Amino acid sequence: MLLSNPFLESDKTMDWVSIEEKWRQKWYAEKQFESDPDTRRKFFVTVAYPYPNSPQHIGHGRTYTLADVHARFMRMSGYNVLFPMGFHYTGTPILGMSRRVQENDMELIEAFRTLYKVPDEKIREFSEPVKIADYFHQEIKEGMIEMGYSIDWRREFTTIDPCYNKFIEWQFKKLKEYGLVIQGTHPVGWCPKDQNPVSQHDTLGDVEPSFTEYTIIKFRYDDYILPTATLRPETIFGVTNLWVNPDTNYEIAKVDNEEWIISSECATKLGFLNKKVTKTGNITGTELVGKKVKIPERNDKIFILPATFVENDNGTGLVMSVPAHAPFDYQALEDLKKNTGKYANLPSLSEIKPLSIIETEGYGDIPARDMIEKFGIDSQDNPKLEDATKELYAKEFYGGKLKQNTGKFAQKTVTDAKEDVKRWVLESGNADILYELNESPVRCRCGAECVVKLLDNQWFLNYSNPEWKEKVHSWINEMKILPEEIRNEFNHVVDWLRERACARQHGLGTKLPWDKNWIIESLSDSVIYMAYYIIAKYVNAGQINAEYISDSFFDYVFFDKGDLKKIASDSKITPERLESIKKEFQYYYPVNARHSGRDLVPNHLTFFIFNHLAIFPKKYWPEEIVVNGSVLMDGKKMSKSMGNIIPLRDAIKIHGADAIRLAILISAELLQDADFNQEAVRGIKNKLENMLDECTKYKTAKHIVLTQEDRWIQSRLQQLISKATSSIQKMRLREALHHILYEFDADLQWYLRRVEAKNRTDCSGILHEIFSARVAMMSPFAPYMSEEMWSRLGNSDLVSKSSWPIPDEVKIDLLSVQSETLLNTTLNDIKNIIKVTKMSPKKITIYTAAPWKAKAYQKILERVVGGDINIGNLIKLLIADKETEEIKKDPDFVKKTVNDILSNPQDERDSKNKVGLVDEIKVLSELESLIKNEYSIGLQVFSESDQNKYDPKNKSRTARPYKPAILIE
RNA sequence: GCGGGAGUUGCCAAGCCUGGUCAAAGGCGCAGGGCUUAGGACCCUGUCUUUUAGGAGUUCGUGGGUUCAAAUCCCACCUCCCGCACCA
Secondary structure, eight states, X not given: OOTTOGGGSOOOOSOHHHHHHHHHHHHHHTTTTOOOOOSSOEEEEEEOOOOOSSOOBGGGHHHHHHHHHHXXXXXXXXXXXXXXXXXXXXXXXXXXXXXXXXXXXXXXHHIIIIISOOXXXXXXXXXXXXXXXXXXXXXXXXXXXXTTOOOOGGGOOBTTSHHHHHHHHHHHHHHHHTTOEEEEXXXXXXXXXXXXXXXXXXBGGGOOOOEEEEEEEEEEETTEEEEEEESOGGGGGGOOEEEEOTTOEEEEEEETTEEEEEOHHHHHHHHHTTOOEEEEEEEEHHHHTTOEEEOTTSSOEEEEEEOTTOOTTSTTSEEEEOTTTOHHHHHHHHHHHHOOTTOTTOXXXXXXXXXXXXXXXXXXXOHHHHHHHHHTOOSTTOTHHHHHHHHHHHHHHHHEEEOGGGGGGTTOBHHHHHHHHHHHHHHTTSEEEEEEETTSOOBBTTSOBOEEEEEEEEEEEOTXXXXXXXXXXXXXXXSEEESTTHXXXXXXXXXXXXXXXXXXSSSBSOEETTEEXXXXXXXXXXXXXXXXXHHHHHHHTTOOOGGGOOHHHHHHHHHOOSOHHHHHHHTTOOHHHHHHHHHHHHHHOSOSEEEEEGGGIIIIIHHHHHHHHHHSOGGGSOOEEEEEXXXXXXXXXXXXXXXXXXXXXXXXXXHOHHHHHHHHHHTOOTTSOEEEOHHHHHHHHHHHHHHHHHHHHOOOOOOOOOOHHHHHHHHHHHHHHHHHHHHHHTTOHHHHHIIIIIIHHHHHHHHHHHHHHTTOOOOHHHHHHHHHHHHHHXXXXXXXXXXXXXXXXXXXXXXXXXXXXXXXXXXXOHHHHHHXXXXXXXXXXXXXXHHHHTOOOSEEEEEEOOHHHHHHHHHHHHHHHTTOOXXXXXXXXXXXXXXXXXXXXXXXXXXXXXXXXXXXXXXXHHHHHHHOOOOHHHHHHTHHHHHHHHHOOEEEEEXXXXXXXXXXXXXXXXOBTTBOEEEEO
C-alpha cells in the first residue's frame, strides 16, 4: 500500500541523509540546544507533546517544524531559547491496543508489522501497555531528532514518571482547594459484565460507544406514567397523540416511586441510570390503543394510537407524536387514517390535526408534510424517513423559532428553547433523562452488550465557573494570538465550555490524590506541564527523587512559598539546588509561545489558558499562542483508509529532513491547510541543490570599489533582510521563505546579467556576502542544508550559531536603486518594441529627456508627493519659472508625467523625490554592454538637447525622465 | 443559526493585511524550438484580446461605493468548505 505512493519514490540526486547526519552530530556535540539560565533574554517555546501510540506521519511534522523555526530564529536573534519535549502516555487508547495484542488480534498485529515496521519481538512485548508507549516514544523521538528539531532533550519526560505524578497531584489539589473541581453524575459507555466503562478500544469492531441524551416526557394515564423519549423536548407543545407499538407486550414497572409503562428493554436501561426498577405486570400495546393520556404542562388529553415504526429497543418503547414537525409522526398518522380497520378501539381520527409550533424560513406551516412531499414518502416504513427527519431536525434546530402557542417560550430560537423547555419540564417532575447508544448494539470485547451507565461520583473541572470564565476572557484579549482570527474562536469556546469530566476509571496516568479509584484524564493532566520541563532536567540528572517530593516542593519552586531549609531537607535536595530550581523556573516562565494544531483550540489550548490562570500568578500566564492548520496529501485529507499516510521517518530517509520541512512550510500560511505533494518536494530539492552549487563558487574577497550594480544588489539585500525578518516575526513563514528563496532570485538574476555583460570577475566577494546572509536566513527553515552551504562558503563555525542578519542602512543606496530600475525598464521597452515590430535590430539609439524636462519632473514630483495633482496648477507653476517655461511647447508633458509618477508606488515616489534625478545619460550608457551581450549590436545615447545628436525620425522629443525615447533600426 | 475559512486568468495557486512596480509570481497543461534512434527527463520561447514602436481594450464570485487610482479598502448579496462538544 505504502510503496505505491508516488511520494515514496525517490528521485535521488545527492546524499541528503549523510549530509544531515554530519551536521546533526556537530550540533549535538556542541550541545547547541541545551538551554540553562544566563544573562540573555529567554524565550520559552513549547509544542503539545505527542501521544505515542503510533509513529508520526508528515502531518504531525507541521506544528513541530513551525515551532522549531520559531526557536531557531529566536536563538539566532540573540535569545536564550528553551525548546523542550515530553511524551504523553496518559490515556486509554494504548490500553485498548495492548489488550488487542494480548488477544492476538491479527489485524492490529499486522498493522504493527507492515505499516509501522515494528520488529516481531517488540510486538510480543506490546501486551504490556507501557511497552507500546515506550516503543513509539523512542520512534517519535528519533524522528524529531532526524527532523533537526532543536530540542533540549535533557528535559524529556513522560506523564507516568513518578515525579510528574506528584506534580499532577499537586495541580489537582490546588484546583480542588480553589473550588474548581466538583463532583457530579456523568454517563459513560459501560460493560455490565466487566463492570467497567468501555472506550472505543474495548469494543468489538472498535466502535465508539457514543450516546445521546434524550428527554423523557411523562404522560399520565390514571396512576400510570407513560414516558416517551425525545430529542426535541420543545415539541411538547405540538404533541397530538402518543404512539405505541400494538405488537409489543409492555411492562408495568415501579420506577423509583412511580408506576411506568415501558418496554422491557427500557426497563433494563433505566436500571443502569440509577433508577430502582421493579416489574409489577404486563400490558399489551393493543390494550393501550384508544386510551387518553394527559400531556404535562398542557391542559389537554390525547389519544394513544398504534404505529409500527415504534421500536421497543429505542427509547421507552412509546413515542410522542408531533406530526407537524416530525415526518415519522405525520406519515404514521396518514397511514392510520388510510387504514383504520385493524384496530377495534380506535377513536375518531379526523380531529387529530398537526399542531404547528415552530416557524422556519423556507418551510410552510406543516414542515413535516413538506419533507414527506420533498422525499416522495408514502409509508412509515420508507427508509427515506430517516433522512427527512434528520434534515428537518437540523433546519429547525438551527433556524427555527417557537410560535406564539408555546407560551413563555414564544419567539425563542429552537436552539435555546430546547434546553429551556427541558429544564422547565424537569423541574416540575414531568421529565427525566435517558441515554441511548448511537450505534447499538455495541459489544464489549468480552461479548456482552454495552449500555450507558450513570456514574454518580464523577469529578469535573468546573469550566462553567463565571469568574474563571471572565478571567480567561480578559486574558485572551490581552494575549498575542496568531493568527488573529483565532482570538474570536477562543472567546467563543470559553463561552460554551461547561463542566468537564476530568477523571476516568482506567487508562495510564496519575491517580486522583483524594480518590484513588480515579485516574486523571489525559486532557486534564496536560494543561500546565510546561512548568515541569524545569523540574524534569533535575529529575533526569538524578538530582531529584520523586519519593521525597511533596506539595511544599512545588509551592516553593512555583510560588516561592515556604521555608527553604525545611523543604530542602524534606525533599532531600540541597538548599542551593532547590534555590536554583526555583530561579530557573522564575527565569523561564511564563511560556512565551505555545504552538499547536487548530484542532486543539476547542479543548487543550483553552484548558491550557484556564488552568494557567487558575493556578499561577499573572506574571506566569502564557504570552502567545500560535495555531496552525493541518496537512493534506495531494489535496486530500490523510487517512489510513486512503493509504496516503506517509510515516515521517520514511520520508526523511528518501527526501531528507530539509526538503520535508520546506515543503510543509512553503505550501501554506498558518491557518490554511498545507498541501504536500511530490511536485513541491522535487522543486524544493532542485532549488536547494542549485543553491548549494552556487555556494561553492563564491569566496570572501578583498573589498573592491563598488559599482552601481553592486550597490544596487546590496540595497536589495538589505530590503530582503527587513522583509524576511518582519515576516518571521509575524510567523508568516511561507511569506518569509518566498522572499528568501524565490523573490530575491529575480534580483540576483539581474545582477548576474549585468555583471556578465560587463565581463566582471571581481564580484565574488559581493556574491559571497549576499549568499552568506541568505543562507543564514534560510537556516531556521532548512537547518542542515544551510550548514552545508555555510561551510562551502568557507565558514568554519556553525550557521545555526551565527547571528540573524540585520539590515544595514548604510548599504541602502536609493540612487542606485533608481538607476537600475531605469536600466531595467528601458531594456524591457526595447525588448517590447522588438517583439511587436518583429524586426531584427541593427542599431539602437536612446534619447534622454532635455534638462528643462528634468527640472519640470522634479517640480511636479515634489508637488505630487505633497498631494497636489491639479494639472492646471502645475502648468501655471512651471510656466512661471524660467527654468521650466519651455513647458509651453509641450503642455501634454505635465499630464503624462503626473501619470508616470502616480503609477509608481508610494515609497518609490518618495525615494525618487529624496534622491533627485539620476544622471540618465551616464546610467543608460551602461545599457551598451547589456545590448551588446543580448543583441550583438551597438547602442548610442544622446540627450534630447544635444545639437549634434543622430535623430532621423525625430524621436527624441518624446523623451521624458525615467522614460527615454528609443529608436531601433 | 453561530463561529471560522474560501471564491483570481484552461487547471492548481500567489497577490488582498500595508491600494499604484498587476494582464497579475510560480507550477501544471498546451504550442513552437533544442536535445534524443524514439519516448521520457531536461533546457529555451510563447500562452486574455488586439497591435509592425515601447500602446490600447477587457479581466480577479455578483452589484454598489470610496479614491487621481481597486484583485487589494467599505457596504450588500450569491456560492462552496470546516467546527458546533466531553473525543485524544
